[in-house]
Amino acid sequence: MSKLKNKVAVITGGNSGIGLGIAEALKNEGAVGAIVGRNQETLDSAIALLGDSFIAINADVTNMDDLERIFKTTSEKFGKIDTLVANAGAGTMGTVANTTEADYDKLMNLNLKAVYFTVQKSLPYMNDGSSVILIGSNAAHRAYASFTLYGAAKSAVIYLAKGFSSDLLDRKIRANVIIPGTTDTPAFDKFIPAEQIDAVKQQFAEVVPAGRIGKPSDIGKIAVFLASEDSSFMLGAELLVDGGMTYLA
C-alpha cells in the first residue's frame, strides 16, 4: 500500500542528486507536489522522470519573494502541503585562513538562512500535523579538511529540527533532520577532476564501513519514513545515513 497517497510535498533542490532521489521515493509512495531549483534544464529532466504528478518551480531559495511564490504556487495547484523537504544546499571549501566575508555570507545564506526562511514561508500553506524534513551533513559531526564553515552551517541546521519542532508544537508540525554522509551526486563530482572521479569514489568506498558511498535513494527511503505516519512519534530527531563513516571509520 502507498504510504503517502496524494500527500503534497515540496522538495527544494529536487532537480538533482539527493533532492531528486527524495522526490522519486516520495512519488513512488503516492505523493504529488513540486520540485524547486534554478536550472530549467535539470528541472525539465527531473519532471520527465517524475511524471505529471509533480510540477517544477524555477526559484531561488535565497530570495524571499521566490520562497513565497513556491508555496503559493504549490498550494494553488495541489491544496495544502503535507511534507516540506528543505534540501537545497551546497558545500564550498575554504579554511578559516582564506575564507572571505563574501564567501561566508554566500555559504550561510544558502545553507542556513534559506533553510530557516524556507520553513517560515511555508507555514501558512502547511497542514497542521505536517512533516518538515531538513538535510544536514556528517560534516557537522567530524572535521573534513576545509569544510569548516559548511560544517558549522549544517550543525545549525541540525539544531533547527529541534527548534522548529518546539516552535510548532501547537500545530503538531514536526521537523526532523537526515544527516547524509558522502553521497554520489553531481555536487560530489564538482570537487574532483573528471578523469579522477571513478578512482576517487572507489577510494571513498574503501573507507566507508558499509563498503560503498551513499546513493540518493538511501536518503529517499528515510525521507519516506519521516514524511509518513510511521515516524509520528519523532520530533527533532537526527537520522545519520552515512554507511558508518562518521563514527566507525
Ligand code: NDP
Ligand atoms: P546537488 O548539487 O546535486 O543538488 C543541490 C540542489 O540544490 C540542486 O537541485 C540545486 O538546484 C539546488 N540549489 C542550490 N542552490 C539553490 C538555490 N539558491 N535556490 C534553489 N535551489 C538551489 O547536491 P546534493 O544532492 O549532493 O546536495 C543536496 C543536499 O544534501 C545539500 O543540502 C547538501 O549540503 C547535502 N549533503 C550532500 C552530501 C553529498 O555527499 N552529496 C553529504 C551531506 C549532505 P539548481 O542548481 O537548479 O539551483
